[in-house]
Amino acid sequence: MDLGIKGKKALVCAASKGLGRGCAEALAEAGVDLVINARGAEALEETAAYLRATYGVEVTAVAADITSDAGRAAVLAAAGDVDILVTNAGGPPPGLWSDWSRDDFIKALDGNMLTPVALMQATLPGMIAKGWGRVVNITSGSVKAPIPQLGLSNTARAGLTGFVAGTARQVAEHGVTINNLLPGIHATDRADQLDDGVAKAQGIDRAAATKQRQATIPARRYGTSAEFGAACAFLCSNKAGFIVGQNLLLDGGAVNSTL
Numbered sequence: 368m369d370l371g372i373k374g375k376k377a378l379v380c381a382a383s384k385g386l387g388r389g390c391a392e393a394l395a396e397a398g399v400d401l402v403i404n405a406r407g408a409e410a411l412e413e414t415a416a417y418l419r420a421t422y423g424v425e426v427t428a429v430a431a432d433i434t435s436d437a438g439r440a441a442v443l444a445a446a447g448d449v450d451i452l453v454t455n456a457g458g459p460p461p462g463l464w465s466d467w468s469r470d471d472f473i474k475a476l477d478g479n480m481l482t483p484v485a486l487m488q489a490t491l492p493g494m495i496a497k498g499w500g501r502v503v504n505i506t507s508g509s510v511k512a513p514i515p516q517l518g519l520s521n522t523a524r525a526g527l528t529g530f531v532a533g534t535a536r537q538v539a540e541h542g543v544t545i546n547n548l549l550p551g552i553h554a555t556d557r558a559d560q561l562d563d564g565v566a567k568a569q570g571i572d573r574a575a576a577t578k579q580r581q582a583t584i585p586a587r588r589y590g591t592s593a594e595f596g597a598a599c600a601f602l603c604s605n606k607a608g609f610i611v612g613q614n615l616l617l618d619g620g621a622v623n624s625t626l
Contacts, residue, residue, distance in 0.1 A: 371605030373398030377451035383410040385555035387455040389592030393600035395422040402427045402446040454483035455505040459519035479523035500543035501603040508551040512622045535612030551618025553590040586619030
């Protein structure tokens with residue numbers, strides 16, 4: 368399918384690996400030029416080189432912490448006027464409700480709510496001026512079905528979802544859409560981290576922990592970054608202009624809900 372976005376320019380955050388890389392690759396395959404960001408310079412440059420060589424698109428790599436004011440400024444300066452924004456940042460660590468301090472919550476809000484909001488505030492005016500734009504925020508399935516040990520993530524991402532719900536409906540008349548992708552468990556470093564936590568808590572190895580968690584998913588497997596990226600690229604396409612302010616679950620059926 369021709370997504371109708373060849374020659375557009377996208378900023379994709381946390382794009383050196385995992386779900387962010389899946390989104391960057393799917394957009395590159397559709398002919399979109401990219402500005403990609405992550406904290407680790409080496410992995411980011413490797414990803415950029417691969418995308419250039421494989422898809423023949425322009426790729427600018429900016430190694431920076433997108434959750435910091437300085438890092439965000441550097442990325443936005445390099446990105447300039449973009450047509451597509453994909454926000455993404457690593458989730459806060461798991462824990463127990465009684466362990467988290469105010470500083471823990473502020474850090475989670477900075478990473479998973481306030482940073483995406485700041486990026487949207489920086490890029491939406493240009494999209495509105497052109498009469499076309501796409502924003503996809505990578506959030507979490509925990510927005511629909513909270514995960515007890517991920518209380519920091521539940522809190523921050525729910526706040527972002529509320530911001531998007533109102534903002535998406537204010538910018539839609541200008542040809543700009545904002546939607547959220549809600550991943551369940553995908554085969555990424557984050558899944559490995561959480562599998563290790565289960566293994567440690569239960570005194571089992573990671574393979575057993577992974578099998579245990581896969582059994583909770585109707586699809587009986589973890590998702591892939593390529594599957595996730597394809598969904599992202601569609602939401603960024605000309606085919607998705609009537610999808611506004613939605614929260615799309617990609618979780619293999621894990622959330623048992625009619626709506």
